[in-house]
Amino acid sequence: MSTADQSSPQSAVTCANCQACCCRLEVMLITDTGVPERFIETDKWGGETMARLDDGWCSALDRTTMLCTIYEQRPWVCRAFAMGGHECLAERAEHL
C-alpha cells in the first residue's frame, strides 16, 4: 500500500507535470550549439537570445506537446537548467 509522500506523482517536481515554465525565461546564447537562425533574436550590441513569441514562450517550443523542438541543438543555458532547482521551483510557483 502506498503512502502519500513527496514522491507521489501529484507532488513530485518533474517536467511531465509542468508546462515548460522555464521556457518562458530569457535564454542567452553563450555558445554555438546549432540553434537555427529563425529562433534567434539579436540585439543591437550583437547579443543573442532565443526569440519568444507573444504568448511568452520560447519560439522553439512546440505549443501542443510543450516539448522543445530543437532538443539536440538546445542552448547551453537550457542544458544547465536544473529540474527541481531554485529557478525551476520559482518558475513553477509563478506559472502553474
Ligand code: SF4
Ligand atoms: S520549470 Fe522545472 S519542471 Fe518545469 S519544465 Fe522547467 S525544469 Fe521542468
Ligand code: SF4
Ligand atoms: S530552446 Fe528548447 S529548452 Fe530552451 S527555452 Fe527554448 S524550447 Fe525551452
